[in-house]
Amino acid sequence: MSNNKAIAVGLRRKSRIALIVTDAYAFNTLSRGQLEYFRDIGIDLDLFCYGTRKQLDLLRSRNVGRVIPVPFRRQPHPAMDLVALIVVLWHLLQRRYTSVVYSTPKAMLIGSIAAFMSFQARRICFVRGRAYETMKGRMRRIFLLMDRVSFRLSHEVIxxxxxLAQAYREDGVDLGERFRVLGHGSSNGVDLDRFRVLDEGQRAALRKTEGVSETDFVIVIAGRIVPDKGVHEALALIERLKDRSDLHWFFIGWPESDELTAAIKALAHYRVSHLDHSTDLQNWLGMADLSFLPSHREGFGNVGIEAAACGxxxxxxxxxxxxxxxxEGQTGTLVEFGDLEACEAFIRxxxxxxxxxxxxxxxTREWVAERFEKETVWRRYANAFLGVDIA
Incomplete structure (x- = not known):
């Protein structure tokens, strides 16, 4: 009997979980492989989300559960938020779930209210990050209040x-006993078969394909191309290092605007390249010398552990x-936020x-393997969501 089948036998019959996120992209990207694992160990999944037709079709094609479209909007939209609440509540009233788990900002608020109003037996708030981390004043207080409401309506907060948990403590949120971090954090762990250390031949071949010599120093900046991910700081750093002709910079991620794309292209003469997206991030990291993450905020920096798995x-x-x-000192280094002088000195x-x-x-790889191997992380979440030990 396979490990997954053995686990399935040990689970309670008809274990059913509702997972609620704002956008299907979160399921397709942040839960790659994890939903299949849940399905294979016998969990019946209902997946509540908004998304483009492409993302929703991709989610359905994975055959991991029932996909329930919800008209979530990322930005405040009272009318559509009310519609989304009604849709989620109506569906939750039709079924009793082992757990209802809501994550990502808008889905956290609407999901917690709907799960509370439908008297679900186990309500779990899964906090992936704070989009308002860098905000100040009234808007920050409003968003923090929304999170407090979600926490209050939940039996458990992960x-x-x-x-991230410490940031809430510093904002005066009483975490109590219902709050925890699973293991060392991360939502999906690392696929150690995919993210691996390349041998010299593989590395040389990839560099040759991209016109990079073995003596050049390659820096990869992976993630969405938006201000909060530090694109402006990265561009400023490139300007500071423009005298180094051995540096090659690769931005990998979707741009928020044409202006940001143009800003990157304007530095092409400094050996700067941009890819909208790549399903082969492991190869870009594998041929690199350094991963640079100038983000202003994260829930957890996935690229950091993916790079470390690649050595x-x-x-x-x-x-x-x-x-x-x-x-620090094991898989890289951290510098004070915005300290481009320290970044420049480090890279030089x-x-x-x-x-x-x-x-x-x-x-670096050993550090990741001990903490973030994907199935170990998935099992922790299955345990938490089901309230049983399937280790």
Whole structure:
């Protein structure tokens, strides 16, 4: 009997979970493989989300559960928010679930209210991050109040990272006994078969394809191309290092606007390239010397552990989420938020002696494997969502 089948036999019959997120993209990207794992161990899933037709079709094609479209809107929209609440509540009233789990900002609020009003027996708020982390004043207080409401209506609150939980404590939120972080954090762990250390031949072949020599220093900046992910800081850093002709920069991620795309292209003469998206991030990281994460905020920095699994260190700002995914001195280094002078000095020293730089981080993959192996992370979430031990 396979491990997954054995687990399925041990589960309570008709274990049914409702997962509620704002956008299907979260299911298709942040829960890649995890939903299949839940299905294979015998969990019946109802997936509540909004999304483009492409994303919803992709989610349905995975055959991991019943997909229930909900007209969520990321931005405040009283009329549509009320419609979304009615849709979610109507469906929750039709079924009794083992657990109802809601995550991502808008879905957290609407999901918690609907689960409370439908008297669901186990209501779990899964906090992936705070879009308002860098906000101040009235809007920040409003968003924090919304989170407090979601917490109050929940039986349990799971945080994606320890630094994220600490950020709430610093905002005066009483976490009590209902709040926890599973393991070392992360929502989906790392696929260690996919994200791997390349051998010299594979690395050389990839570099040749991209017109990069073995003596060049490659820096990958992976993630959405938006201000909160630090695109402006990255562009400013490139300007500061424009005299280094051995540096190659690769932005990998969807741009928020044509203006940001144009800003990146304007620096092409400094050996800067951009890909809207890549399903082969592991190859880009594998051929790189450094991952750079200038994000202003994260729930948990997935790219940090993916790079480490590929044997590549990360340079990042010391902010919420990245403190958990980049281990200072072990898988990279953290600098004070916005300190481009420190970033510049770090990269200049690293590029000046690549062999010495690489030797400073000999056990990045081992650090990740001990903490974030994907099925270990998935099992933790299955345990938490079901309220049973399937270890």
């Amino acid at each position: 945080f994606l990272s320890r630094s 590549i260190p990360t340079l990042a700002f010391d902010v919420v989420g990245l403190r958990d995914s980049v281990a 020293a690293a590029a000046a002696d690549r062999a010495d730089f690489a030797s400073r981080y000999p056990a």
